Amino acid sequence: MDDFREDIFDEQKIKKAIKKGKRKSIIMIVFVSVIVFVVLNAINFAAYSYFSQSAFKQWDAYIKLSTPNGYISETVDTKGILGGESQFKVSKNMKIKSLVIEQKQYKFGVLPSLSYSRIAGNSIGFTGEDWQVTYKENGWRNLLFFHPDVTYQEYKHDEDLINQMQGEQIYEVALSFDKPYKQRELPLYELPTITWFWINTYSDSQLKTFQEKARKNDWSSTFIRENEALGFSVNYSIYSTIKLDNEYEDFLNLLQTSFYHEHHRAYDFMKDVDAKDVEILGIVVYGTKEELTNIIQQPFIKAVSLGGVINNY
Incomplete structure (x- = not known):
């Protein structure tokens, strides 16, 4: 103690x-x-x-x-x-x-x-006297598309611009068809090694809106812009007999995954459409002037829009 x-x-x-x-x-x-x-x-x-x-x-x-x-x-x-x-x-x-x-x-x-x-930035071609073309950050043109079920006052024809260019270059060209084609109906038996297919994901209400704009607005602004055209790429030679089931399935998965609500709407419109019934509205192809000439001059090509251009080396 x-x-x-x-x-x-x-x-x-x-x-x-x-x-x-x-x-x-x-x-x-x-x-x-x-x-x-x-x-x-x-x-x-x-x-x-x-x-x-x-x-x-x-x-x-x-x-x-x-x-x-x-x-x-x-x-x-x-x-x-x-x-x-x-x-x-x-x-x-x-x-x-x-x-x-x-x-x-x-x-x-x-x-x-x-x-x-x-x-x-600045606005180019917004005078109503020329196409309202927009450009990417690297200076390339954004592609323009023309839906075959819409009657436009004017169509883009960049083949003359391509023919004026000198040297061996690779051109990116968007080609809009005269009507929707299913893959087995494509008038081209063989397509270039890299081909991007523009798919018809547009509802009747969207087509009606396109038609009203084409009728009421200046021709220079009535087209579908590159980011509004949906499709998928194939990186091998395409023949009319080849099926695109796998590419189409991947396309549907991308529509579901994208955050953009318009892509979700497109998925709802396309989810029940079988690959063999998918309508192709146009294509984006890549090649030299000589390689693309035969395709561009085909009668089923309604519009030609030039995008990127790179040196061929």
Whole structure:
């Protein structure tokens, strides 16, 4: 008992006990903080990875659907809190090589990071005297399409422009047909190695809207823009006897995966259409002037729209 009383009134021992208690408290606080930090970072990383992968799939589907032979070639993600931001490059397969055509960004997650961008540009062909052509970041023209079930006041004919160009170059050309064709009905027995098929995903109400615009608006603005035409690519020689079942199935999956509501609408319109009954409204082909001449001059080609041009090497 006397020893106990001495301990109680021993100032040095009291200070040591207090210090020991503080050390234990600090160690416990640090330990708990580290555990909380690790757990929260693990949760944040898991959420970031999930949202990042989900957003990439949606944007990859969107790019593949809205950019003929286009795809995301590179992404750089910045992690935020339960989300982040992705900077990505869009490339296009131009038969002999792929080139970056645009750089874009998207945000993802519950609390995506904040960022600001500034874009400067000018309007080209908006006078009503020429086609209202728009351009990609790398300077290539966006392709123009003309639905065969719509009567337009004017049709794009870039074959003269192609013929005026000098040198051996590879041209990207969108060809709109005179009527919808099923794959087995295509008037071309063989198509180039890389061919993008423009698929008829338009409802009757959409066609009616197109027809009204073509009738009421200036001819220079009445067409279907590249990002509004949906289709899929085939990277091998196409013959009229070959079936496109696998490519069409992948196309439907992309329509479901894309974040864009118009792609979901197109899926609802196409989901019950069998591959053999799919209507092809046009194609995008790649080749030299000589390789494309025979196709462009066919009577079933209603419009010709020039897109990208690269040197043939």
